[in-house]
Amino acid sequence: MSTSLLFTSDSSADGVRERDFTVGGVPGVLWSPDSRPDRAPLVLIGHGGGIHKKAPGSAGRARALVLGCGFHVAAIDAPGHGDRPRTEHDEREIDALFAARDAGEPEGPIVVRYNAYLAEQAVPEWRATLDALQELREIGADGPVGYWGINMGTAIGIPFVAADPRITAAVFGQHWPDFLAEPAKRITIPVEFDLQWDDEHIPRSAGLALFDAFASPEKTLHANAGRHKQLPRFEADSAVRFFARHFGAPAAGTAAA
């Protein structure tokens, strides 16, 4: 059963058209070139844990892809995030995460299991969203589709991309291999993967093991010196160029926010 897309707002600023939508009750946003009605590639952005579909990182990446490449960009709120209600389970896991943080205990085990739980719900939501987006004339069913998500965006994105052959290039990074190495082994599309060399949460060997798991003949690891939250901004520029290279858009400069 296909669930269609309902637009709930439509505005434009600085060359970017922004339309809020829902698909089967899941709230999303579609950013598009203001000036170009032609069919163009689509990049899906999966946000990180604790933030939402329009957080500055996502909005800045969308802006770079729209203005630098002429692409469409869509994001949806993950379960329990943004404009969506939290369940009791969500509240328990978030409490457990903050308790571990306060106690100086490892956050990894909680993040790993909670993100795996969220991915089970989020993967069919992403697939239904993509179904609906592809019914739009300016996107269509045959064009290239990319996925870009780091942290929780990778925990949801790897099983999503492994399950959906419409995605033809992806940027992932910064997660543990526990639940993700198996679906990563089924991924063969070009992948760019970000890892922080001095990540205080994700052991280096765990990050490298997840990169190693992808079956993609073209895969690139970008490992930067620094801690978990210090992923350099130039990696956003690099990801924009990665999609531009694979989807045939003009190479973008340094427009990512």
Place this chain on the structure above:
Amino acid sequence: MSTSLLFTSDSSADGVRERDFTVGGVPGVLWSPDSRPDRAPLVLIGHGGGIHKKAPGSAGRARALVLGCGFHVAAIDAPGHGDRPRTEHDEREIDALFAARDAGEPEGPIVVRYNAYLAEQAVPEWRATLDALQELREIGADGPVGYWGINMGTAIGIPFVAADPRITAAVFGQHWPDFLAEPAKRITIPVEFDLQWDDEHIPRSAGLALFDAFASPEKTLHANAGRHKQLPRFEADSAVRFFARHFGAPAAGTAAA
């Protein structure tokens, strides 16, 4: 004692001025923007083993840096390479390398020791070349200087950069840590480091150990799927952008040959 630079040829084609030179008998080449007499940053390119200063890889990278960024680019022949004579020691090591290759034995131990031997001679040659280049009005003594060398270019480049504080950004890659981890620990400038994830000569752990050794607060590992000789061409574009980012030039597109 400063040895000065003697130009031996001067020609221009497609916007790039190419001047051959010698410094203390070492042959080199300086590529510059044809149209811009202003002072501009300098990038030094160290070629790989068995090739020479004007091999297509070096010339293409130089072209991208000159046309995309407006930089000067210089390369010199390593000892025993290009227009320079081979010694008996060179001949013995090259014979040993081919014998190992023909016998299906590891090439690594020979490459490691021979490149370390060459670096001892090449480091003072590079320093003298840089002394002489900085006397040119269009380069000057105060401007940014980069170094870019993979394979043997890294075996020579790491001890060179560790010894010469004038180099302020460097691209290295694809070598063993045996003789290089120690000087790498003294390097603190921004580094981009290329490694092939499925390198049949350099064990993955060896490549990662060399990247790990750099003391640089900003260092980025680019590890790509593929064997030793399959370093993707887009890594040359990435290196050009790395120098553009650090030296303040306009970000270059996909001009690298």
